[in-house]
Amino acid sequence: MIKRFLSFEWKQFTRASYFQKGLAIKILLILASIYFGGIAIIMGGSMFFILKELVPEVDPIITINNFIVYWFLFEILIRYFIQQLPVMNVKPLMTIPIKRNTVIHYLLGKTTLSFFNFLSLLVFLPFSIVLLVKGYPVLNVFCWFVSILFLTLSINYLNFLVNKSNLVFYIIAPVLIGLIGLEYYNIFAISKPIGVAFNTLYNTPYLLILPLLLCIGLYYINFKYIKKGFYLDDAISKKVKAVNATDLSWMNRFGSVAPFLKNDVKMIMRNARPKQVLMMSFFFLFYGLFFFTQEVYVEKMPYILAFAAIFITGGFLLSFGQLVPSWDSEYYKMLMSQNIPYRQYLESKWYLMVVAVIIAFILSTPYIYFGWDIYFMIAAGALFNIGLNTFITLFGGALNRVPIELNTKAKAFSNTNGFNPTQLLIALPKMLLPIIIFFIPYQFISFNAGLIALAASGTLGIVFKNFFLNKIENIYQKGKYKTVAAFSEKN
Structure with missing residues (x-):
């Protein structure tokens, strides 16, 4: 069934009247993805040595754990503005005997193919390889890396829930700017308590279960949320909204x-x-x-x-x-x-x-x-x-x-x-x-x-x-x- 869904989407893309325009734009996006992906790999591979030179008295893995909170906060903001969540025309599928669960799993599965998920992989995989080459414990590095991937997927599913609301912008943006300002002026360093948490995550491999449960929980919430409105009557019904007149x-x-x-x-x-x-x-x-x-x-x-x-x-x-x-x-x-x-x-x-x-x-x-x-x-x-x-x-x-x-x-x-x-x-x-x-x-x-x-x-x-x-x-x-x-x- 998944293979057939992919076939439907390919036919929809190639048979559209705007195929040439869409193809040209997708080629540009692929080239941009390759470019930024290459930068991410270089950054990940050189990050250990850069941090070792800038902060020689601190272990690079500790430095990364101390400031990784900003990576995730920026990722939430960037996903909110840039990430295009995958969609498909599900109305025709509602009238034929296809399980709703299959369609919903397919939709959620497409979100894992986002470039933003691969961006974390391209940055932290080379960094983790460098750690292993430098003699860091294999189990600790592996579990830490997998935890980062689960947290990235968790942000992906969180974005799926909040992408229709401006609330994330009004909350995350001021928080991010405020935290950077407080850290810059040495008033309050959020990196310290968060750093302790991620360092604990690195030093205690079995805590990998926590990011895994968070990821599974957000996936389940998304599944229930989509399934709740996955009915033909809901899809074709017109929603009436009250329009507030504005005095201009x-x-x-x-x-x-x-x-x-x-x-x-x-x-x-x-x-x-x-x-x-x-x-x-x-x-x-x-x-x-x-x-x-x-x-x-x-x-x-x-x-x-x-x-x-x-x-x-x-x-x-x-x-x-x-x-x-x-x-x-x-x-x-x-x-x-x-x-x-x-x-x-x-x-x-x-x-x-x-x-x-x-x-x-x-x-x-x-x-x-x-x-x-x-x-x-x-x-x-x-x-x-x-x-x-x-x-x-x-x-x-x-x-x-x-x-x-x-x-x-x-x-x-x-x-x-x-x-x-x-x-x-x-x-x-x-x-x-x-x-x-x-x-x-x-x-x-x-x-x-x-x-x-x-x-x-x-x-x-x-x-x-x-x-x-x-x-x-x-x-x-x-x-x-x-x-x-x-x-x-x-x-």
Whole structure:
């Protein structure tokens, strides 16, 4: 029966109208998996020696056990945003004599083939082999390694349960940031008690039973949860949801573009995919912590800080904006049949991105802690985002004709729904151009000259806003009917 399920899914994939697009994306994902898998193997194989050099007075296995809690916390967050849980069309299977248990076991079994499960294997297997070569006890190393795999599978099944809820984000993200901050400032080190637990797990092989029971327990809970709703009546019944009206009258101040802005805000508030992208863009605010805390970037390569500044204030622009006009694909035909100027539609998207950049800039105020030069760099990056990146993003949207399902259950990062390879090319000038604009004046004049050049480029873009919007409108108008036809296709 499992073989037949695999055959069904292969036929569904190869016979779909979007086979070529789906195949190209899957090839890219396979290449990316090979690349990151190779990095994981190298990291796992060299981790023992790196830790031995960095902390020579502490056994590497103890160091790993002390900080492995952060690996699992990051894994929970990454899985929540990126891991695409496997699904299959089970409605036709409900009408034929196939045991429900078989189908459910198959669905849960597919989750074990996730790249994230193999990532832990690729990291900790080489590390464990190095431990054995160095003479560590075989039984202890083996049981510790298997325990890590069971804990990884436990997180996999936990993600299956919580993937439909934002609760994990609201709990895990602040906890993770808080724990890192407390550890960094030596207030409270969560690594110590967790480290004791994992070291005990290593020193006492028979405790392997605890991760095994946790994994089995979560699998059983998932099985019962799926089986509870595995009925044809439940699958085809329509769920009625109460819609809360939102007062957005304050947006009327934007004039003729206000109806479009209200529509976008309501879309973000009421649909799963835009909500995920909005939460994802929030994380871009913390992007600067990686660069601004490294002296090599601040002192020797400050032009790289322009790259960080773009991401800090441009998270929403880069994630949400790149999928314009795909967000409106479900009703784009109706929208284009109305007596509405295309200019108003595009201008509303521009205002939405501008407001998001301004809000992100306000939220980035704590970066003053790193110095006024850093904060002025973020301000210059915000001006560049408003004055140039918004128009580059809208231009890229004219070439984006891939529809989006607003309430798809796919995760924001891993969801290729709405993906267009052209977006990768359009993203290059948005990331490289600010570095070039800052670098040339910085190299030949001074740091402040680079800031002025970056801010001035954005200011010029704002001044010539009407010119850019008119040019972009003409491009959209020329491809209008191709876009309507593309959005009408059903994946």
